[in-house]
Amino acid sequence: MQQTRAVEFGTGLFVLLGLAALFFLTTQTTGNNAFSSGETYEVQAYFENVGSLKNRAPVSMSGVTIGRVTAVEFDPVSLEARVTFVIEQKYDQIPDDTDAAILTSGLLGSQYIGLQAGGSETYLEDGSEIDLPFTQSAIVLENLISKYLFSAGGEDDDE
Amino acid sequence: MNDATDNLIEIRDLDYTRGRRQIFRGLNITIKRGQITAIMGPSGTGKTTLLSLITRQLRPDRGSIVVDGIDVSALNQKELYRFRRRFGMLFQNGALLTDLSVFENVAFPLREHTKLPNRLIRHIVLTKLHAVGLRGAADMMPSELSGGMARRIALARAMVMDPDILIYDEPFVGLDPISMGVIVRLVRQMNDALGISSILVSHDVQEIAAVADCSYLIADGKVAASGSPDELSNTSSEVVKQFMHGMADGPVAFHYAAPNYAEQLLGRDVE
Amino acid sequence: MFRELYYTFVEFLRTFGALQLFFLRLLSHSPYIIVRRFGLVVHQVHNAGALSLVIIMVCGLFVGGVLGLQGYSNLSKFNAEDAVGAVAALGLIKELGPVITALLFSGRAGTALASEIGLMKATDQLSAMEMMAISPMQRVLVPRFLGGVISMPLLAAVFTVVGLFGAHLVGVTLLGVDAGAFWAQMQNAVEPGDVYEGIIKSTVFGVVASLLAVWEGYNAIPTAEGVGRATTRTVVITAISILILDFMITAISI
Numbered sequence: 001m002q003q004t005r006a007v008e009f010g011t012g013l014f015v016l017l018g019l020a021a022l023f024f025l026t027t028q029t030t031g032n033n034a035f036s037s038g039e040t041y042e043v044q045a046y047f048e049n050v051g052s053l054k055n056r057a058p059v060s061m062s063g064v065t066i067g068r069v070t071a072v073e074f075d076p077v078s079l080e081a082r083v084t085f086v087i088e089q090k091y092d093q094i095p096d097d098t099d100a101a102i103l104t105s106g107l108l109g110s111q112y113i114g115l116q117a118g119g120s121e122t123y124l125e126d127g128s129e130i131d132l133p134f135t136q137s138a139i140v141l142e143n144l145i146s147k148y149l150f151s152a153g154g155e156d157d158d159e
Numbered sequence: 160m161n162d163a164t165d166n167l168i169e170i171r172d173l174d175y176t177r178g179r180r181q182i183f184r185g186l187n188i189t190i191k192r193g194q195i196t197a198i199m200g201p202s203g204t205g206k207t208t209l210l211s212l213i214t215r216q217l218r219p220d221r222g223s224i225v226v227d228g229i230d231v232s233a234l235n236q237k238e239l240y241r242f243r244r245r246f247g248m249l250f251q252n253g254a255l256l257t258d259l260s261v262f263e264n265v266a267f268p269l270r271e272h273t274k275l276p277n278r279l280i281r282h283i284v285l286t287k288l289h290a291v292g293l294r295g296a297a298d299m300m301p302s303e304l305s306g307g308m309a310r311r312i313a314l315a316r317a318m319v320m321d322p323d324i325l326i327y328d329e330p331f332v333g334l335d336p337i338s339m340g341v342i343v344r345l346v347r348q349m350n351d352a353l354g355i356s357s358i359l360v361s362h363d364v365q366e367i368a369a370v371a372d373c374s375y376l377i378a379d380g381k382v383a384a385s386g387s388p389d390e391l392s393n394t395s396s397e398v399v400k401q402f403m404h405g406m407a408d409g410p411v412a413f414h415y416a417a418p419n420y421a422e423q424l425l426g427r428d429v430e
Numbered sequence: 431m432f433r434e435l436y437y438t439f440v441e442f443l444r445t446f447g448a449l450q451l452f453f454l455r456l457l458s459h460s461p462y463i464i465v466r467r468f469g470l471v472v473h474q475v476h477n478a479g480a481l482s483l484v485i486i487m488v489c490g491l492f493v494g495g496v497l498g499l500q501g502y503s504n505l506s507k508f509n510a511e512d513a514v515g516a517v518a519a520l521g522l523i524k525e526l527g528p529v530i531t532a533l534l535f536s537g538r539a540g541t542a543l544a545s546e547i548g549l550m551k552a553t554d555q556l557s558a559m560e561m562m563a564i565s566p567m568q569r570v571l572v573p574r575f576l577g578g579v580i581s582m583p584l585l586a587a588v589f590t591v592v593g594l595f596g597a598h599l600v601g602v603t604l605l606g607v608d609a610g611a612f613w614a615q616m617q618n619a620v621e622p623g624d625v626y627e628g629i630i631k632s633t634v635f636g637v638v639a640s641l642l643a644v645w646e647g648y649n650a651i652p653t654a655e656g657v658g659r660a661t662t663r664t665v666v667i668t669a670i671s672i673l674i675l676d677f678m679i680t681a682i683s684i
Contacts, residue, residue, distance in 0.1 A: 007476045014480035018584025021591040022629070028613075029519050029594070029620045056621065216560060240563040248561040254554035268562045271569070313558075320562075 039089035040067065041126040045100045045113070050081040051138025053102055053111045059085045061115040066091045069113065080132070085113060087124070095120040096128060101136035111138060167192040167324065167356050168213060173222035175205070175212060182208055184380040186222070195350050195357040197371035197388075199364070201402065204377045206360040207251075207328055213358075214246055214326070215239060227323075244272070247317030248326040253309035255301040255316070261288070262297040265316045272320065287315040291345060307338025314345060324356050325349060331363040339363075343370050364403055368392070376402060378410075452648075453641055459565075459572045467573070474577025478539040478640075482585060485538055486531060490589040493530060494596025497521055501597070502605050511605070515612035516619035518597035523620060523628045527590035529676050532635035535582060536668035540643035543574050544664040547647025548657035571648060575640045582636025583629055590628065627683050634679065635672050642668045 050072055059067035067087035075082040087094070097118030104111050118134075168190040175183045182205040190196045200206050211217040213224060215231050224231040226242075234242055255264050265284045269275060275283075288294040291311040301309060310330060317325060330342050347370050350357045361367055367374055368388035376384045376391060376399055384391055384399040392403045401409030417423070463471065501514040547570065550556050556566040594616075601607045643664050650660035 007473060010480040011472050011476040014483055014581075015475065015584060017483070018479070018581075018587055021584070021587035024591050025523065025587055025625050025628070026622065029523065029616055030622050030625060058618070214561060216557060240565075243561055243563040246561060248558070250554040250558055252553060254558035256555055256558075257549070257553070268564070271562070271564045316562075 040086035041089060041092070041124075042070070042084060042086050043124055043126075043128045043130065045083050045085070045130040045135050046075065046078060046080045046132060047083060047100075047102060047135050047137050048080060048132070049137040049140060050083060051102055051104075051111055051140055053083065053113070053138065057112045059087060059113045059115065061091070061094070061117070066115075083113070092123060092125070094124045096122045096124050097134060098124065098130065099134050099136065100130045102138035104139070165192045166190070167227055168358075169223075169225045170213075171223050171225075173212070173224065174220045175208065175217070176220055177208070181380060183219075186377070186381060188375055188382060190356065190358060191373065192356050193350075193354065194372040195346065195359060195370055197359045197361060197367040197374035198377060199360075199362055199367060199374055199402065200377035200383075201362065205380075206362075206377065209377075210248075210326055210328055210358070210360060214243060214248070244320060245323045246326060247320065247322035247324070249310065249313050249317050249328060249330055251329045251332060252306070253301075253313035255304075255309055255313055257301050259301075260297070261293070261299050261301065261304070261312050264301065264312060265319055267316065268320050283319065284315075287319050288312075290318070290349075291315045292341070305338070307334050307341065310334070310338075310342060311345065314342075314349070318349065318353070321353075322355065324358065327357065327359045327361075329361055330359065331361055331366050339366060346370050362402075364388075364392075364405070378402070449641070449645055452645055455567060456572055456575050456641070456644070459568050460576060463568060463572045463576065467568075470569070470573035471576045471580070474573045475580050476577075477542070478535070478574070478577045479581030479585060482535060482538045482581070483588065485534055486585050486589050487592050489530065489534055490527075490592035491596040491599075493526055493589075494518060494522060494593030494598075495600045497526075497593070498597035498600030498605070502601055502607070511601075511607050512611035513615050513619075514601040514607055515597065515614075515616035518601070519594060519616040519620050520624060522590045522593040522597075523624050524631075524680075525676070527593065528586045528628055528631035528635055529672060531586040531589045531632060532582065532639055532672045533669055535578070535585060535636075536639045536643065536665055536672070539578060539581070540639050540664050540668055541661045543578070543640070543643040544647035544650070545657055545661045547571070547574070547644060548650035548652070548660045551648065551650060552652040552654070552657055571644050575644050578640025578643065579633075579636045582639065583632040586628065586632035586635075623683075627679070630683075631676065631679055634675060638671050638675060639668050642671065 053069065053072055055069055055072060057069045058065040059069065067085050069083060069085045071082075071084040073082050073084075074080075094115065095118040097120040099116040099118065101114050101116065102111055103114045124130075166189050168188070170186060170188040173183050173186040174181070186209075188198075188209075198206055198209060208217065212219055213226065213231070215224075215234065218232060227245075229242060231242070255261075256267065259267065262284055263270075265287055266280050269280050269283060285294055285297065288297055291314055293308060293311055293315070296304065296308060296312070301312075304312065327346065330346065331339050334342065343366055346357060346359065349355065359367065359371060371388055374385065374388055374391060375382050378398050384394055384396055386394075391399055394400065394403075398410045400406070407413050497518040498514060501517040502511055505511050505513050505517065547556075550566075550570065556570065559566045559569060598609075598612065602609045602612050646660040646664040646667070647657075650656045
């Protein structure tokens with residue numbers, strides 16, 4: 001009888017430990033819970049080129065993460081990339097002429113959206129859109145290089 | 160139960176082949192109700208195989224095995240398990256479950272097949288353990304038992320469901336004379352006191368002479384001789400004589416089949 | 431030569447088919463055991479899982495620590511030491527956790543299962559059960575199989591978390607990476623899909639490792655030598671199967 005109790009106790013402890021570990025993995029190692037609890041509002045921005053921006057990339061303002069990208073799609077009407085992201089409800093006083101740029105963290109780091117506040121007195125709200133003059137596409141390394149090469153080549157021809 | 164006949168098990172024209180070896184060809188055995196029947200034979204004649212065939216752990220190639228009016232080969236899985244509950248079997252080395260105590264080993268069939276309350280199970284198990292004289296070993300583990308004790312515990316377990324037929328597979332092998340005597344006594348006691356039938360597979364001639372009512376000698380896939388032990392030892396058949404008196408050479412040759420000795424030594428058959 | 435190859439191939443297919451049928455039999459008996467005899471399964475979760483816990487935790491700690499060291503020394507060349515958490519977490523969650531746990535499981539619990547069942551067969555215990563009209567399939571094989579299947583994902587999760595702790599110990603405590611950056615980078619890099627991939631892998635590995643251990647034990651030649659060989663085969667075949675399956679699952683999920 002004593003032995004059975006020890007077995008049951010050990011098994012219970014083991015299963016509990018395993019479940020706790022699973023819970024830890026699903027909640028603490030992934031970033032998806034950061035905004036799942038709080039209230040958010042949704043904003044869409046149109047870019048010429050989103051580079052390698054991915055779902056759940058951070059949206060930051062002055063270096064502080066205030067939201068996350070929820071969708072990156074191609075809009076067949078405007079022929080541009082449409083990026084949907086959510087911003088935490090407590091940041092509800094962001095001017096609606098704010099610039100959105102796709103930036104890269106570090107030289108080879110992942111891409112994120114950086115917001116640069118404008119001067120408008122009306123604020124971004126659920127369903128707002130940020131359109132082309134106010135968005136800045138991702139810098140694609142290949143484009144940059146080919147631009148440089150072609151302009152250099154043009155100069156060669158001139159000489 | 161059908162008392163019209165006192166033939167409990169009838170084996171007719173049994174053929175069985177394992178691999179390329181034909182183990183039985185046309186075997187006929189009748190086992191009588193309420194008796195101790197011994198099945199003897201040199202090692203490798205398939206005595207244990209015969210037990211497996213009777214309890215349908217194996218299926219024969221040809222022939223019929225009828226136990227108490229039931230054709231064994233016609234049973235489906237469920238009927239087979241119900242059929243097997245009428246048997247108690249004692250394996251060569253006891254086959255106790257190593258992770259259970261002696262008590263739990265004997266209680267095992269009860270716990271699996273019945274919903275008896277713990278108190279009643281305890282009562283039954285201790286009674287059976289007492290019958291084999293090992294009530295005091297109830298709390299030991301199988302690894303702590305001697306060979307003879309393990310076999311007695313296994314006997315208690317085989318009896319715990321009150322079977323009609325008890326089967327002993329080589330119950331005397333590797334025991335000291337005292338343990339052997341104990342087992343012989345138990346076999347006789349169980350059979351007579353509980354009114355069951357026993358089948359005993361062995362090649363220990365003296366023990367069988369002491370305990371069996373009837374014995375069969377199997378050689379070469381057939382019954383070579385049958386009758387009471389006394390009849391067997393006074394027979395004129397060469398095979399039976401060789402076996403009963405333990406002679407090294409005879410119809411069962413000392414030499415395993417081999418090429419001609421002289422030729423092989425001189426290397427003439429090597430080409 | 432070709433004839434031999436042909437027979438080997440036929441024999442392989444026959445064994446493989448028999449294994450599938452054996453698997454189906456295990457599955458078909460599982461619901462009954464889960465509902466009516468769960469105590470037997472609990473006992474086997476203890477044998478396969480709880481008793482493997484110590485070796486899993488020790489190995490996890492050191493594997494995590496090595497990831498921390500390697501990650502740090504390589505990432506510091508790019509001034510990206512902060513990413514050591516991300517590197518360790520992705521490696522542990524997606525690959526090392528499930529795979530190493532499965533390999534350790536087959537070495538610790540799989541061999542124990544195979545030799546236990548093989549010995550039960552060699553000492554007639556399985557035949558004795560048959561003769562007591564108790565199905566060894568239900569009483570012996572299915573609970574052991576289910577115990578392994580339940581234990582594996584839990585063991586892999588424990589391994590991974592202890593590994594993360596080990597990486598933290600080396601990266602943050604020893605080498606001075608900022609703790610906040612360590613966890614933030616990890617949370618940025620790891621997606622729920624990665625965690626699910628790890629869980630799916632360890633579940634599949636649990637089924638395969640338990641199935642092979644039970645199968646090898648049940649089909650062992652009932653002698654001392656046969657049981658020994660079955661134990662060895664369990665480890666070898668399980669390791670090969672798990673590494674092949676790992677590649678296949680990774681290829682599918684990318």
